[in-house]
Amino acid sequence: MVELKNKRVLVVGASGGIGGAAADAFSAAGADVARPGRDELDLLDDTRIAAFFGSxxxxxxxxxxxxxxxxxxxxRLAEADAEAAMNSKFFGAYRVAKAAKINDGGSLTFVSGFLSTRPSASSVLQGAINAALEALARGLALERAPVRVNAVSPGLVDTKLWSGMAEAxxxxxxxxxxxxxxxxxxGRAEDIAQAILFVATNSFVTGATVTVDGGGTIA
Ligand SMILES: NC(=O)c1ccc[n+]([C@@H]2O[C@H](COP(=O)([O-])OP(=O)(O)OC[C@H]3O[C@@H](n4cnc5c(N)ncnc54)[C@H](OP(=O)(O)O)[C@@H]3O)[C@@H](O)[C@H]2O)c1
Structure with a gap:
């Protein structure tokens, strides 16, 4: 069990399935975990991101x-929706990464998705966004060293992400x-949270993408 007493952890998206499980895992390891909602830190809002880290x-x-x-x-995807998706998932992470103040030896972790390497004809853009995030992690691992930067790439996970679909x-x-x-x-959100805790706390892991997909990439 890792010990994170006196460590300050920020989880953006902690009201969601994977972020919530990650925040709980860090808390269980003794960390002091910040879980800002959109009113405090909105991925789409540079000013609010700067204000959050400034405080x-x-x-x-x-x-x-x-x-x-x-x-x-x-x-089928409208171009405006495609741009909004890139703006949220890729540039949202980019903005937070740019503004985040992280102690030396600390870490930054993105959550990408297995479509980066296992394309789907019905979710082409998702794969491209996830691949871009994983490349961003590799590049930032050099730029931000000795801060470590990684991506965790989930397969299909049962979270509220899918709540817009009809139950059946x-x-x-x-x-x-x-x-x-x-x-x-x-997948369960906890499966992904374990991997997030691992890449954040293993001091020899940087520039990595850890896939946690139940074998989805090879199936
Ligand atoms: N679930 C899967 O099958 C799966 C598979 C592969 C990859 N992923 C990736 O894993 C990540 C987390 O997914 P999840 O399944 O945990 O989704 P989720 O349960 O729907 O949670 C999404 C989180 O993102 C937050 N959020 C959305 N837009 C935001 C914004 N503009 N500013 C700040 N926060 C914002 C939501 O906040 P609100 O509560 O305010 O909406 C929520 O906390 C996503 O990047 C997703 O693409 C998920």
Whole structure:
């Protein structure tokens, strides 16, 4: 069990499934965890991001598990929705990464997604955004050293991200995915939180993307 007593951790997106589980995992390890809502730190708002970090002491670990994106094939997704998705998930993380004050030896973690390496014809842009985030982590790991920068790439995880779907459709999607996956189940937010805690606290991990997808990439 890692010990994070007296460590300051920021989780952006802690009201969500993966961010909430990550915040709980850091708290359980003894860290002092900040969980700002959008009213305090909005991914889309440079001014609010600057004000947030201006009011805070540096953090030891920062996790960005927030995004709101529409998805679809290139042919069907409206360009405005595509730009909004990139603006939220990629540039949101970029803005927070740029503004975040992180202590030497600390870490910054992005949450990408396995579509970066396992494309889907119905979610093309998501894959491109996730790949861009993973590349951002590798580059920033050099720029921000000795702060470590990594990405955790989830497969399908049962969170409120999918709450916009009709219950029957969502269950059918989860059951279909569970049948295809080598582990025979979809992910839980806690599965991803464990990996986030790992990359944040293992002092030899930087510039890495850790895939936690139940075998989704190879299935
Ligand atoms: N679940 C999956 O199957 C899956 C798979 C691969 C990758 N991912 C990625 O994992 C990350 C977390 O997903 P999740 O499943 O935990 O989703 P979720 O439960 O829907 O949570 C999304 C979080 O993002 C926050 N958020 C959205 N827009 C924001 C903004 N403009 N400013 C600040 N916060 C904002 C939400 O805040 P509010 O509560 O205010 O809305 C919420 O806390 C996302 O990047 C997602 O793409 C998820």
């Amino acid at each position: 805070q002491a540096p953090f030891d670990h920062v996790v960005i598990a927030a995004a709101a994106t529409k998805t679809g094939s290139v042919a 459709d969502r269950q059918a999607m989860f059951e279909g995915a569970a049948k295809r996956l080598p582990v025979r189940r979809v």
